[in-house]
Amino acid sequence: MLDMANSFQDRGAQRFVPLNPSAGEPSAPRGLGGLAAKEVSYDRDEEIYGEGEPSEYLYCVRRGAVRTFKLLRDGRRQIDAFHLPGEYFGLSASETHRLSAEAVIDAKVVIVKRRALETRAMQEADIACAMWRLAADDLRNAQDHMLLLGRKNALERVVAFLLDMDRRLSVAGVMALPMCRRDIGDYLGLTLETVSRSLSALAEKGALSFNGSRQIILNNRARLQAMTE
Amino acid sequence: MLDMANSFQDRGAQRFVPLNPSAGEPSAPRGLGGLAAKEVSYDRDEEIYGEGEPSEYLYCVRRGAVRTFKLLRDGRRQIDAFHLPGEYFGLSASETHRLSAEAVIDAKVVIVKRRALETRAMQEADIACAMWRLAADDLRNAQDHMLLLGRKNALERVVAFLLDMDRRLSVAGVMALPMCRRDIGDYLGLTLETVSRSLSALAEKGALSFNGSRQIILNNRARLQAMTE
DNA sequence: CGGTGAATTGACGCTGCTCAATAGCGGTGG
DNA sequence: CCACCGCTATTGAGCAGCGTCAATTCACCG
Known part of the structure; x- marks a missing residue:
């Protein structure tokens, strides 16, 4: 289970927050705070979700790599981030995805129902804080990346x-x-x-x-x- | 007080989440969830906080405008966002600020102690969810901005x-x-x-x-x- | 009015893009 | 085992969009 003791301490990159520290279980790992989780596989270049689709899961990369990105109408693409084993992605505060996600290479991801996560978050501040940290880590990366892209x-x-x-x-x-x-x-x-x-x-x-x-x-x-x- | 009823619904830009809906009070507004708040004024181009300094407050613009930015050693600057009246900024998940903030023009901001906010967040999931939404809104803006800067x-x-x-x-x-x-x-x-x-x-x-x-x-x-x- | 910082406009050059040709590499099958 | 194919990466030549530098012009405020 996710260590919540220091939810507000500076803890570095999100990938060091294990979704399921007792890793290696083949399927149905215990997941975040005991929530039901499922493992899904994707082939190279396969879509995981598309921009505009309902946002239903939190994803954690188990194996392989994932890219999240946006497209302009004429096909220009901006990749937002690469997600490597141990890292989370796909949890949006809005009802629909603001990015698309695809497997860079064959990948396995663990998914947790967003609805379940939110229900738990409304009861347990620990979970809500963990969600805040995930968003805040992504935000930090995005801020660094804006400096890179702009300057x-x-x-x-x-x-x-x-x-x-x-x-x-x-x-x-x-x-x-x-x-x-x-x-x-x-x-x-x-x-x-x-x-x-x-x-x-x-x-x-x-x-x-x-x-x-x-x-x-x-x-x-x-x-x-x-x-x- | 911040409306928490729909903390997980898609609610649009953060500026529509009032820190203090009964606006207009000259000083010591009631603030987020009844937390003590203080009003501070800054002159044009005055620093509000610097990158690397301890992150101690959540800020809400009352009047004027604020820029948050990063600098490279040689002076190249990337402005992350402009913050206009009603909008929040400065709440970082890390112990230190990852951006600097300055007043674009003479500005008044309301500040709430981060420590108090986090204490409350650990007890009340509502507050933690609101913090999550703030970060998630910033993240969404950052993602749109990366597409702009990159492509x-x-x-x-x-x-x-x-x-x-x-x-x-x-x-x-x-x-x-x-x-x-x-x-x-x-x-x-x-x-x-x-x-x-x-x-x-x-x-x-x-x-x-x-x-x-x-x-x-x-x-x-x-x-x-x-x-x- | 006059002064000062901001904004506009012009000329020119450089960085990174476009288009194109070639080379490398991995997988497949004879 | 190696020849072939397709995809990926490298490299080159030329160009264009934006940056740089500089000269005015504009707007605001004393």
């Missing part, structure tokens, strides 16, 4: 992305990106070509090493960090 | 800004902008010159009329709306 140049954006992904999914110093260059571009407000060129430039400078186009090793995190501030 | 061109950005401001502060079809072109640019991820040029182009096309550089009348809202979708 950083291409290289700074790519470096920020790499450092974020490195922190969230590196194993033994190697990150295996689940998403393609177009996804990265649509997240960073760039084209896939500009992303590719920026990565090549960083590799050229020795700031990173490739192990195939999606496996990347950062060679000097502190120096990269200084490039985005 | 819209200069003209589309300026049109989106005008429609938003028109909705939030127009009186009898006329909006009196409290902020300068630089503020608008830093909000839209543009330079002040590009903002000025876009406004001139719109006036040239007859889409809007000026009454001095900061008083603007939109002439065809539906057509403008179609330009940003």
Whole structure:
């Protein structure tokens, strides 16, 4: 069960709040505060929900990766966030989704009925506080990302992305990106070509090493960090 | 007192959630859920709080306008949001502010101690839900703004800004902008010159009329709306 | 009126986009 | 096992939209 002891303390990224700490159960995990949960699988590029649809669940990524995004009528896409194992998404305060969600690669997610969550939240302040924290964590990420989209140049954006992904999914110093260059571009407000060129430039400078186009090793995190501030 | 009856219904923008519906009281308004509140005044461009400082209050704009923003080391600025009368800001889930806040013009704000709010929230789910809604509304705005910053061109950005401001502060079809072109640019991820040029182009096309550089009348809202979708 | 900060407008240049060609990589089947 | 195919990524050339720098002009206030 979700640890509520410090609901108001600064606790860092949401992914460290386990939906189901006794992980590994195949299906019907106990879920948030004992609420019924269900596991669902999605294929690569499969839609999880669409913008405008009723918002019925809170989702937690178990395996794979998910992108949430918005589209303009002519097809321009802005990816809001990538959601990796352990992270929550899809809980909206409005009745309908304000974003669409798709699996970046084959993914498993755990879902909890929003209605049940809200009912519990009206009774138990702990649950309501946890929901507040989820929204607040998303908001913080969004604020950082607005600075990136509004004021950083291409290289700074790519470096920020790499450092974020490195922190969230590196194993033994190697990150295996689940998403393609177009996804990265649509997240960073760039084209896939500009992303590719920026990565090549960083590799050229020795700031990173490739192990195939999606496996990347950062060679000097502190120096990269200084490039985005 | 904040209406809690429909805490989980889709209720639109946060500014319609009155902190103190019996407005007009000069000082010490009753505030959120009966919590002690205090009124504070700030001069134009005065700092309300800085990024990194402890987050101690929830703020509600009573008069004037407030900008919240982030800075890069070299001075590039991204304005996160403008906060107009009736709107809340400054409540962070973390212990420290992730944004800075300044008065755009002379402003009065009502403040409520965060500690008191959180104490109440742990007891009353209503309060916690209201806090969730505040964060969720901010998040929704941030998501829309990321699409704007990442994928819209200069003209589309300026049109989106005008429609938003028109909705939030127009009186009898006329909006009196409290902020300068630089503020608008830093909000839209543009330079002040590009903002000025876009406004001139719109006036040239007859889409809007000026009454001095900061008083603007939109002439065809539906057509403008179609330009940003 | 005159002064000061804000806004407009112009000329020019650069960053990142567009369009296009090529190279790499992973999966599939002969 | 390797040849092939399709998708992804890289790289190049040219261009355009927005930024930069600079010169006026405008609006507000003493």
